[in-house]
Amino acid sequence: MSKETKLAATLMVQGTASDVGKSILTAAICRILFQDGWQTAPFKSQNMSLNSYVTYDGKEIGRAQGVQADACRILATTDMNPILLKPKQDMVAQVVVHGKPYSDLDARTYRETYLPQAEVIVKDALHRLRSQYEVVVLEGAGSPAEVNLKDRDIVNMRLAGWADAPVLLVADIDRGGVFASIVGTLEILTPEERERVKGFIINKFRGDVSLLKPGLDWLEERTGKPVLGVIPYLPQLGIEDEDSASLDSKRVQRRREEASHGKSADQLDIAVIRLPRLSNFTDFDPLQEEKDVHFRYITHLSEWGKPDVILLPGSKNTMDDLRHLKETGLAERIQAFAQTEHGSVAGICAGYQMLGMKLLDPEGYESDHPELEGLGLLPTETVFTAEKRTILVQGSTALFAGDGSEIIIDGYEIHMGRTSYLQDVEVPFYLQAFETNPASGERHGDGATVDEGRVWGTYLHGILHNDEFRRAWLNRIRVNKGLLPVADGLRYKERREQAFDRLANHVRSHLDMSRVYEMMKVTKS
Template sequence: MRKALPLMIQGTGSDAGKSVIATAFCRIFSQMGYKTAPFKSQNMALNSYVTIDGKEIGRAQGVQAEAARIPATTDMNPILIKPTREQESQIVVHGEPYSNMKATAYRMEFFPIGLRVIQDAYDRLARAYERIVIEGAGSPAEINLNDRELVNMRVARMANAPVILVADIERGGVFASLVGTLQLLEPQDRERVIGVIINRFRGDLGLLQPGLDWFEQYTGKPVLGVIPFLPELMIDAEDSLILHKYKGRTPDAAVLDIVVIRYPYISNFTDADPFFVEPDCRVRFVNRQDELGTPDLIILPGSKNTIEDLLFLRQTGLEGEILHLHRKRRTHVVGICGGYQMLGESIADPHGVESPQREVAGMGLLPVRTTLQRNKTTVLSRGHAYYADNYFEVEGYEIHMGESVATAMTAPFITLADRSEGVYAAGGRLLGTYFHGIFHNDGFRTHLLNELRAAKGLAPLTDRPSFIRMREAGFDMLAEQVRAHVKLDVIEEQMEAFQRQHTVEGA
């Protein structure tokens, strides 16, 4: 097998659509018969993915591996940065915590270490795969950071990869952002850009054509595609940066109101994704007391700083309102990971793993006490969930640094092969678990939603969508749309030509 052909997707800024376009190319190359892998050297994200060997990477690369129909490994995202508080992040190297570092220390001290880690990871992928789809981060034109960056043009040079630049037309100023980015690149890096893709276009392409013609003439770079806005994508979001538009649709038949609490350090909020495809659910992300209303289900999702996020609930009045709704209006409450810890009696952080606060009282709904540990648990899990006198086979994953211990007799929520996990209380109106992905299990989710319907005097729905099947179909739909709107033959030709014409430059 010859060394892999790489293609790098960079953007004019954050949330330009790099992850989605990279996911599309992972599925397209896989459909073409190439053994394909994703790669993102350094990812800053609070949405995580657990590999088959129990390591942690950015969720986007795990999803891209699924699109490529391969198991995810830490080589696909060797460095993960998880913000824990202002100006400080947990650095995860090959799936395991390396250190908590301030931004300046990371930039100055970690750079040579990170460069070696990235080079070794990429070289292993290049020997094992035929195509590698590389994703950048932010913008390659961050001139104040480029001397020590580890994720854009330095990686393109390391991999000898051609670059496609992606811009989001929804934001406005698409040609200015593309031209400005190109002009700020160093000449040798500008040469690596084989063309651009304009993402999330709505409207008449004929009205855009004069701009496309001008752009190609002005920059000498071809427009390789204009991707339409795709509202029904079942592709996991990378991080909470996009939560301002993470609303989905409100179905006409929506009778169930589901609220996800959006605290400052929210993580793995994609646990709530399956509810967006349900015909009777309205899903809202809420961070203010006056937005809460009277939902049927409140979800406290994961958190990268559980104590600080619990204090946020306390300071904003959300905690008191959640307690009132649960106790007085019998609202269902589910806490996942950090949310589970918040529902307990107390949270201690004796080692300062996440917060300078050493211990705080919890919300007091569950008889558990949590202590944050230095070591992180990351594991894929499978077991049986107990809910409303039924048992359901469930699969998911755990990512947590806390150990929660019961202070009284509790009914376990999930039974695993070697242990019990979580708490089932208040007749199922209160659930706490470390089990991410619990709602992705169609059988359990169907029963939960039908219990919510029964509480409102509504008949059950028996023909609910399968989120797992819809997600797989989403990869194919995304690949089909991108195939239809990009010049794939030109991209293929340029990938081959680029490798013939360019020698590997030093990184």
């Protein structure tokens, strides 16, 4: 197949289970193809995630496809993830279609009523991508062997058939049972589906691969299909994860590191409250890579410890998560930390809303609670509305800048609440629509801060990805604690681009890309 072919070549990455590394491997393959000169785009027909990515035109897709588009060095569009499911309550999700909220549907209604419509949307989006690019790399969801879902599948084997895509089946050896998971998955597939699986990738391997070889030989003989690669575990990846399931494995890894090294006296202890409906947790990824930060999550009051900073993250259901804080005693502890102990507290999006005096939901857009008292740390009030604001923004802030200067910032907004000030307050951020966004908008104030920046909140996701702002904030806390400021901090955006190349080179060195190109029926540039 040549580059002049009308429709793009396809390749699909499926997994034996969730969180086996499909999203990261797809990003790696996207970057490899980009490095090899192919105009490449990612695709996931239906994504379930609370971790969103805002496209250049102000639409919402799953973060994994945004990250994969970044790996391809292209602008992300909703065609790359036409359907996004955002869990809202047990068995209920907000259905986002081409970047805009469609409806809140329970699982049965979605499956029986909406999936037939979704099939057309998925096929059209995929066709547009294949008409615009040379290669499209598809990512599956969960496992293709879910027998109760296969008849209306739009994201695994039926999608592979529509795309005529060879399938790479990924299994995670770190969780054990890798051979059983691969063979068991194949056994449940139909003969036609098994034929579409062209090879296996064993992911997250730790140890001596020669000790694994007898098992690999058995697997190839048993299935008649090749093991295309055994990918060693790659620590400190530097690329954001798809969903909060990965936080548990990260927590285990962090505990291993802490057992080896411990917390330095020169580090700040920064803790994020892990809400039950936590969303957009990638807001805090840069903090995990700052050398002077000891980063952790707090789920229970017993894990409080002695933090220097408490961060309140985004949430898919602000009202219910605020009630959770109150019921568990975390709300009272946060209030005491800020008001009595003079600790530093910051909130992003839902976290910003919770820091206010009151949250109002008279129409029930968030929950069945029409009104809740907030944490009372900021003089603000939030009313939830039906309209969701999704937009890329850029702007500036003088917060923590010092000497009257300003720091240039950018990020994105994605929220349904509207927040107003109950009294005169210092507004820390001034934003406007990003210049590549066709939406027009005046410069507007965002967020609130009190006590000389000790408590602040913002709707701006990605605020901590701005290196100069993040370092100025951390240094303010360091100085207040009696520590010396750090002059040369992390350059997160530069490191992220380097991380894509590091990931691609790592996967390329352990994956038989020549055979992958053969399966795709393309000739390597």
